[in-house]
Amino acid sequence: MASTPPPHDDALHRRGLLFILSSPSGAGKTTISRRLLAHDGHIQMSVSVTTRPMRPGEVDGKDYYFTDQPDFDTKVRDGQFLEWAHVFGHSYGTPKAQIKAGLKTGQDFLFDIDWQGTQQLYQKAETDVVRVFLLPPSLDELRRRLTARATDSAEVIASRMARAQAEISHWDGYDYVVVNDDIDVCFAKVVQILAAERLRRARQTGLIGFVRELMKPEI
C-alpha cells in the first residue's frame, strides 16, 4: 500500500498541442499572441524557416531560420515542413522535426497563420491541432481598424477590407471562434480554450500510468 504521488504535472506528462490563431488583420491576433506568449510558459512561437533577408535586430534561430531558396526547395522536397507558403516573393515553412520533438515533451506551439496554413497543418497533424479564429466585433469596427492613417485612400482601405473579408469567409474551418469586442475578455477566452484543450484525455499521456496505479487490485 505504498503512497502513489500523482504523476500528472501538466508540462511533463502530456503531449503538446499546435495552437493556431487566425483572423483577418485588424481583429487583434498579434496582441493576443503576444499576451499568450508572455502569460504562458508552456507555449512558444513556432520558429519558421524563411528565404526572406534578415532584418536588423533579428536573430537566426530565434526569429527565423534564415536560408536561401535552393535549400528551402530541398527541404520542401524532403518533406521537412509541416506547412509552407510563398508570400510576397519569399518562402516560409514550419520545420517538422522541432515540432515533433517538442510535442513529445509537452511543449505547445503557437501559430499565427492564415486559413491556408491552417489547412496544411491540420492535414499533417490533425489530432495535435487546435484551431481558433478571431472575429472583429462589427463591420464598422473592422473598417476602423483597417484605416491605419487618415490619409489612406478609399481604394487602399477597400482592398484591405476585401482581403479581411476573404479571410473571414474561411471561419467555418476552425474549432473555436472568439469575437474580439474587448481585448481582455477575448484574451481570457483564448486562455480558457488552451487550458481546456490541455485537459483532453488523449493529450494527457501521463495519466495512462497513473490510472494503471489506481486500478491495482486490493491486497
Place this chain on the structure above:
Amino acid sequence: MASTPPPHDDALHRRGLLFILSSPSGAGKTTISRRLLAHDGHIQMSVSVTTRPMRPGEVDGKDYYFTDQPDFDTKVRDGQFLEWAHVFGHSYGTPKAQIKAGLKTGQDFLFDIDWQGTQQLYQKAETDVVRVFLLPPSLDELRRRLTARATDSAEVIASRMARAQAEISHWDGYDYVVVNDDIDVCFAKVVQILAAERLRRARQTGLIGFVRELMKPEI
C-alpha cells in the same frame, strides 16, 4: 453602412450542450456538480423521470418527474428517453423533449451519470455531448474517501473500491480528464472546459448571421 451590433450573446445565440460529469464515488463529482450549478446561470441539472417513490422534501418536476413502472415502460417504448437505467429496483430516464427544447435556446444541461449512461447519451446526441471524467488523486486517497466510517468492515471498503475501480476502467471513453487533488483547482478546470466548449464554432449558431454581416460587400 449601418452599425451592426454584435449579436453573439452567449446564452441567446448558441446551441446548448450536454455536460457529463462522471467519476468513481469519492472523487468529488457531487461537490463539483453543486458548485457548477450555483456558479453558472446557463447550466441546469437535467430532471429525470423515475419510478422511485417520492421522498420527504422532494418536489415533482423539480427533483424528479415521479411516475409508475407501466408509464415508464411506455415512455421507453416510445423512445422518449435519451438514456435510461434500472438501478437498485427503480427506473430512471432522461426525457428527450425537455433537453431538445432547451438546447435550442442555449440551455446547458449537467449530467451526473456513470459510464453506461454516458455511452447511451453519446450515441443519441454525439455532437451536443461533452464528457468529463474526474479521477481521485491517488489510490490511497480514494480508499480514504471511500472509508466513510471507522467502523466500516474491510469487506465493505473492498467492495466500494472494486466498484470505484470498475468505473475508473472506463476513463478512456471521455473527452476530458481532471485529477481532483484540490477541489478548487479541479472546479476551476471544469469551469474552463465548459467555457471553452461554449466557444466551439459549431455551437455558436448566432455567429452565422453575424459573419454574414461582416462579409457584406463595400458600398
